[in-house]
Amino acid sequence: MKKNLFIAFEGIDGSGKSTQVKLLRDRLKKEGHKVYATFEPTDSPIGSIIKNIFKHRIEADHRTIAALFAADRLDHLLNKTNGILKKFEEGYTVITDRYYFSSYAYHSVHMSMDWVIEANSLSADLLRPDLNIYIDISPEISMKRLNNGRSSTELYETTENLYSVRKKYLEAFEKLKEKEKVSIIDGDQNAELISANIWKEFVKITKRQDIYARKRTT
Numbered sequence: 001m002k003k004n005l006f007i008a009f010e011g012i013d014g015s016g017k018s019t020q021v022k023l024l025r026d027r028l029k030k031e032g033h034k035v036y037a038t039f040e041p042t043d044s045p046i047g048s049i050i051k052n053i054f055k056h057r058i059e060a061d062h063r064t065i066a067a068l069f070a071a072d073r074l075d076h077l078l079n080k081t082n083g084i085l086k087k088f089e090e091g092y093t094v095i096t097d098r099y100y101f102s103s104y105a106y107h108s109v110h111m112s113m114d115w116v117i118e119a120n121s122l123s124a125d126l127l128r129p130d131l132n133i134y135i136d137i138s139p140e141i142s143m144k145r146l147n148n149g150r151s152s153t154e155l156y157e158t159t160e161n162l163y164s165v166r167k168k169y170l171e172a173f174e175k176l177k178e179k180e181k182v183s184i185i186d187g188d189q190n191a192e193l194i195s196a197n198i199w200k201e202f203v204k205i206t207k208r209q210d211i212y213a214r215k216r217t218t
Contacts, residue, residue: 004034004091005205006084006127008099010169011135012162013154014142015187016194020135021097023195024202028093036087038076039097046072054154062110069103070119077126085127100124101132101180104172106156109164113172131205132180133198134173137187139163181205 007024009017018039025037041047050068052058060068076096077084084094100120107116117124139162146157156165173182183201185194 004088004093005130006088007093007095007202008101008129008132009095009097009135010099010101010105010132011187012105012137012139012142012165012169013157014145015135015137016191017097017135019191020133020194020198021095023191024198025095027195027199034090034092035095036084036092037095037097038082038084038087040076040099040102041069041072042076044072044075044079046075054156056155062107066103066107066111066116066119069107070123073100073103073120073123074126077123088127096129099129099132101134101169101172101182105165105169108168108172109161113168113175117172117176128180130181131201132182133201134169134182134184135187135194136166136184139166141188 009021011017021037021039025035028035041050046068049058050065050072053060053065053068075083080086084096087094100117100123103116103120104113139159142162143157143159146153156162173180173184183198185197185201187194189197
């Protein structure tokens with residue numbers, strides 16, 4: 001029986017994923033569980049190339065970007081020092097800020113979703129999330145948050161593109177509903193309510209898999 005879980009957070013830019021990853025991580029740690037929080041793109045050499053493309057320091061075709069993400073994701077899983085699979089085997093519940101649904105949504109705006117899914121099939125075969133948590137916000141709110149206190153935006157951060165990305169997320173969820181467990185959370189609420197709703201979805205997963213028995217108070 002599995003003793004830990006793999007949770008992936010998804011959403012368009014500015015959806016509050018990073019905040020919710022921290023809140024879930026801290027709650028689980030407080031209850032005494034081993035938790036490893038991570039993110040994509042990673043800090044690996046491949047991830048650094050992606051970040052430089054996003055910051056417009058390097059120019060690259062969308063197909064190249066999609067392939068870089070697939071490679072970065074495989075290293076994220078397989079890295080012998082801090083890879084997800086290593087952490088998972090060590091008994092950690094792993095929480096990641098973005099996984100392959102991000103690629104399905106963002107890259108399929110520019111190319112075939114089937115191609116993107118196939119490009120990430122090795123990652124999916126290695127480890128599927130026990131739960132994909134999608135925090136849903138409008139592109140207008142997203143851009144307002146992204147522009148707050150920033151002088152520039154990164155690649156993909158336009159209202160028009162984020163509308164397309166949100167649509168592709170929903171398309172991917174429908175397309176893979178037989179293979180993937182997805183919970184869509186209303187992101188227009190305050191952080192505490194969002195966190196509470198995410199916890200409810202997390203508890204459903206743990207109950208179904210008979211993991212993380214609740215601690216009894218004496």
